[in-house]
Amino acid sequence: MNKSALKAFATSARKELLKKVEAKAMKIGITEDNIKKAEIESSDAIYIDGKQLSKEEKTQRDKLVARINQIGYKQVMEEVAYTWFNRFTALRFMEVNDYLPTGVRVLSSSNPNSADPDMLNEALDLDLEIDKEYVYDLKLNNKTEELFKYLIIKHCNDLNRYLPVMFETIDDFTEILFPEGLLAKDSFISQMIDRETILEEDWEKVEIIGWLYQYYISEKKDQVFADLKKNIKINKDTLPAATQLFTPNWIVRYMVDNSLGRVWKESYPLTGLRDNIKYFLDEGEQNVDVLRQLEEIRYKEVNPEEITFLDPSCGSGHILVYAFDLFYEMYLEKGYMAHEIPKLILEKNLFGLDID
Known part of the structure; x- marks a missing residue:
């Protein structure tokens, strides 16, 4: 297992996810400095910066605002970024080991020459509760990113039956902050499934999850100890980064x-x-x-x-x-x-x- 490659991947993934999550928050009028109020609001939709949000999205946004008011903007962005990193890591581990109930890969293809995840090619045949008409429409109009998001969320909700802690039902603000551009060639998903970056045989070993988590928080850990030298004490929010080390x-x-x-x-x-x-x-x-x-x-x-x-x-x-x-x-x-x-x-x- 190439530890330096895992560390490079995990640290860059954290930065990318934070950027993408913050970008999604900005699209619905939420930044570190400001939370915009709705311009128009009705029983089934609201408008933020001219963008229409459905009733469901409004509920998710309200939960997001409440969480920010509770623990702060930066902490929430870290929380959501890590939640998605955790889920994608689990999905990759499960697809390589053939643990997914559908039996279909969701991030990669069993054919090394295929650029698209098998899930997209077999979308209409997946053993999931999906809106086939909606899926067909997305495929017909080449809305690949939207289809990817829809199917990932459906998989996560389905896996809640088996791993409720890892795959909490996605009906809160983590869905509205789903990162965009994950199918791009330079995205962290692309690196995650690249057989040269991380060997597929490494994904067969359960300890890869522990190593990736340790490396994901490694920059935070370095910052915590740098702050200690400046007499900035460790608190309940920084304690995990300082103490959570994976045992080989x-x-x-x-x-x-x-x-x-x-x-x-x-x-x-x-x-x-x-x-x-x-x-x-x-x-x-x-x-x-x-x-x-x-x-x-x-x-x-x-x-x-x-x-x-x-x-x-x-x-x-x-x-x-x-x-x-x-x-x-x-x-x-x-x-x-x-x-x-x-x-x-x-x-x-x-x-x-x-x-x-």
Whole structure:
């Protein structure tokens, strides 16, 4: 995985998304210095700077204004930009791994020679609740950007059933600030799907999401620490950039293999799990007295249902995901039915805490 390429991509994507989101806000009369009032308002539409907004768009704009009044313009723009970055990253990961319920790529094509996402070419056949007449009209009139936006939002709303935290139903201001120009050759989406910028095989690894998030906020992190030198304290808004660091996979495995793995190895010295815990370290030589004391406190014939595994700073749960894999093997060794194991692990074994 090329970390420098990921960092360059994520930092440039943040700048691009912020610009695009701010540009969309300006189109509906919202800037950092001014929030324009409607020139004309009726029951089903309003006009801002001569631009007509539908009743639905008016509701979204009102929610956007309320959020700005609550936390400030810059914070809202950051929030919306990151929301879209997060969603597009998830969509890219899901399409490469064939996790999308429709089975159709939304950002790229399975044909390397095709410039358009498969979603656009198969728009009328997608297993989604879409207005086929509207889609047909957009295709007929070559309104590709509008079609792309419409179908992305439909996908996000559909995925809400499976991942409600990642894909909140898009009925608020994130929709009205949907970035424009995402299909352009120089857009961050183009870089995201470029097989030379980020290898497709890298998108098959779940840790790419953690790395991209860390690099997305890396400039903010640098700014936070530069401000510290000027006696500008870290606050609740800057805390995430200062503290959210992704743990590399080998460190995750080292920690889990020598904690959870050690509990099982001590309890069952002949366990087949030994082949899976590649970072497990055997104990060093000890004198007879120490060995006797160690033997008294070793785990013996532990029941997997009684092991509690807690990550006190879990972030996205990267460490818990690997622990899940080890627990699964432990339950199998003890003769549990495969279909029963995931529920047991989630209910009895895995716990995580973090600052939201």
